[in-house]
Amino acid sequence: MPVKNRFAELHQDITAWRRDLHEHPEILFDTHRTSGIVAEKLRAFGCDEVVEGIGRTGVVGIIKGKSDSSGKVIGLRADMDALPIHEVTGLDYASKTPGAMHACGHDGHTAMLLGAAQYLSETRNFDGTVVVIFQPAEEGGGGGREMCEDGMMARWNIQEVYGMHNWPGMPVGSFGIRPGAFFAATDQFEVNVKGKGGHGAKPHQAIDPLVTASHIVTALQSIVSRNSDPDDQMVISVTGIESSSKAFNVIPASVMFRGTMRTMSKTNRALGEERFKALVSATATAFGCEAEIKWLPGYPAMVNSEAQTEFAADVAEAVSGACDREAPITMGGEDFAYMLEERPGAYILVGNGDSADVHNPEYNFNDEVIPAGCSWWAEIVERRMPVA
Ligand SMILES: [Zn+2]
Numbered sequence: 001m002p003v004k005n006r007f008a009e010l011h012q013d014i015t016a017w018r019r020d021l022h023e024h025p026e027i028l029f030d031t032h033r034t035s036g037i038v039a040e041k042l043r044a045f046g047c048d049e050v051v052e053g054i055g056r057t058g059v060v061g062i063i064k065g066k067s068d069s070s071g072k073v074i075g076l077r078a079d080m081d082a083l084p085i086h087e088v089t090g091l092d093y094a095s096k097t098p099g100a101m102h103a104c105g106h107d108g109h110t111a112m113l114l115g116a117a118q119y120l121s122e123t124r125n126f127d128g129t130v131v132v133i134f135q136p137a138e139e140g141g142g143g144g145r146e147m148c149e150d151g152m153m154a155r156w157n158i159q160e161v162y163g164m165h166n167w168p169g170m171p172v173g174s175f176g177i178r179p180g181a182f183f184a185a186t187d188q189f190e191v192n193v194k195g196k197g198g199h200g201a202k203p204h205q206a207i208d209p210l211v212t213a214s215h216i217v218t219a220l221q222s223i224v225s226r227n228s229d230p231d232d233q234m235v236i237s238v239t240g241i242e243s244s245s246k247a248f249n250v251i252p253a254s255v256m257f258r259g260t261m262r263t264m265s266k267t268n269r270a271l272g273e274e275r276f277k278a279l280v281s282a283t284a285t286a287f288g289c290e291a292e293i294k295w296l297p298g299y300p301a302m303v304n305s306e307a308q309t310e311f312a313a314d315v316a317e318a319v320s321g322a323c324d325r326e327a328p329i330t331m332g333g334e335d336f337a338y339m340l341e342e343r344p345g346a347y348i349l350v351g352n353g354d355s356a357d358v359h360n361p362e363y364n365f366n367d368e369v370i371p372a373g374c375s376w377w378a379e380i381v382e383r384r385m386p387v388a
């Protein structure tokens with residue numbers, strides 16, 4: 001089965017919705033316009049229930065099948081938020097908001113799930129219930145977590161959840177997925193190393209926090225190379241360092257550095273945090289400094305369930321002819337992790353073709369992905385809950 005014919009008919013409409021969303025990007029939880037459009041369309045499609053305000057600006061739509069002898073309830077999730085990036089694509093529907101841009105394709109994700117919701121509302125060709133989930137604040141705000149905390153899974157008795165992200169560099173409409181940990185846990189840290197400032201020519205009268213911080217930054221890489229199991233991917237990146245001295249000849253009193261730790265397993269996440277704190281404190285002490293550590297937990301690793309991943313890959317193969325079932329792990333984070341912690345499910349990548357990478361000011365979602373993406377959503381529902 002290739003893509004569904006109905007999506008060839010709806011392709012133009014869905015593209016127009018996508019481009020309108022692209023023109024009006026909204027960041028984090030401030031997706032008021034987008035959420036309003038989503039809710040209005042879901043009502044117009046004839047969804048059985050549309051609820052706004054789940055996870056602040058999240059929207060949930062319920063679509064009941066022709067029958068419900070299975071008692072199954074499947075959640076399909078899209079993200080709606082944009083990024084604080086200034087768009088330079090020069091498109092005629094480029095962002096009208098300076099400094100905000102749909103640079104991760106969430107405009108496409110929202111439009112495709114809306115398209116699927118329209119089709120599923122029209123056809124109802126399944127035995128059970130679909131919950132379409134539109135979340136805000138995927139890009140760092142934890143909108144998915146907040147929807148879960150609002151009790152979404154229990155309120156609608158959701159039993160499985162599915163998610164999809166476009167992926168630049170993969171052929172348009174092709175799919176990739178893998179079971180187990182797929183996206184990383186994304187913790188962050190900020191460390192303030194305090195010493196004693198002084199004249200650059202009289203280091204013996206100072207306690208140099210910059211030399212100390214440099215040793216710490218170097219030592220941190222030993223967590224990845226010496227403590228972590230080589231089979232278990234891990235990244236520690238120190239991405240910024242700031243000295244309290246702006247002069248050529250003044251040893252600073254303090255130095256701050258910050259960065260991120262990416263891990264794929266709970267074991268490495270705990271080990272990394274523990275080793276990080278021990279190395280920072282002990283190294284600072286060894287050099288006569290003090291270190292203040294701010295550990296900022298981020299999203300957990302996103303882990304695909306085995307059975308649902310295999311099913312999602314079978315559906316992708318039916319839609320596009322092939323599916324890479326061993327797509328490479330990404331050390332990026334994904335807020336869908338919280339939904340997968342609450343319910344079994346799977347998250348799949350769909351090729352965006354030869355485009356600029358996500359989070360790049362040149363990026364654009366490829367509208368040619370729409371028929372394959374929508375078909376995957378619809379087919380997930382019709383195959384998982386077939387009518388008798
Ligand atoms: Zn992103």
Ligand SMILES: [Zn+2]
Nearest residue numbers: 104105106165
């Ligand atoms: Zn994204």
